[in-house]
Amino acid sequence: MPRFDELVGQQRPVRVLAGILAKREIPHAFLFTGIDGVGRRTAAMLFAMALNCLTHAEGDGPVHEPCGECRSCRAVISGAHPFVTLVEPVGGVIKIDRIREIVRRISFRPPGAGTRVIIIADAHRMNPEAANALLKSLEEPPPQTIFFLTAENVSDLLPTVVSRCSHVRFNPVPPEAVETFIRDRYQLDKENARLVAAMSEGSIAKALDIAGTPGELDRLARMRRRLCEELYAMPSHRLSAVLAFAERMYKNKDHIDRWLYMILSFLKDAMVVCAGGGKNIANTDVRETVLNIARRESVQSLAAKIDAVLETERAILRNLNLRLSLELMALRLADRCDEKNS
């Protein structure tokens, strides 16, 4: 378990939480939002440790950093602390029975000065019945009880749940911070660490997964090169090839977020080059292809293509017809930019 001040790229939320712990005026429910793998759950765990740390009780150490070594801290880390409970989705959902069990459990007061902490990870996975069962406890929590909910976006949760929580947003980790972290952790060279950072989409968990899985970096690097070359070639493709591209993405729909993220990132880099900032591109491994795209496109045509990708991301969030959305996007990515240099 890292320390609060070791949560990569999250200085702002850490400052907010440290401030709250220092004042000891602690809201009874928090909502931590942000993408997967940016430290939301770890921050909730650290908070739970800090509140129950036995070394703190003796007045030692900075008030927001748990010692990580006392009996209580070790129990939180191993998942065995009697008053710190982590609720996670099972089969993609958090059901009402699990929430009822929690509500029953918190009706017993923890002994002494202990604070009960309930962490509901991926709270948007609560079905509406479960969310409604939780509402009353969020509104009038028993004494010495604090809830932490994590979700990607505020809009993923019932407004009635959101309104009862103090909201703290965790941003995607900046690529430079991921790069430094991963270099230290895996002793990668600068070029590879930068590549991992570019592929991590701002998620430390993803970066660790890529750097820690043998062969994964090479596999993804090849996939990125192919994807970027395809993006460049799209406007010269026949219609059937454009639709085949959409179909391939559809068949890989489990990784669709990653594909779209990469396409968006390549297009943004091309836009940076078009705007005269060629030194600052993020995807250095595909620099040549990005430069070729930038040579061919105008700022306007790149903006339209970026818009097409964003539109597809929105369509996915709204559960619209994925295949059709991908086909429309592919057609817009294949638009020829004849205005350039005209």
Ligand SMILES: [Zn+2]
């Ligand atoms: Zn401790």
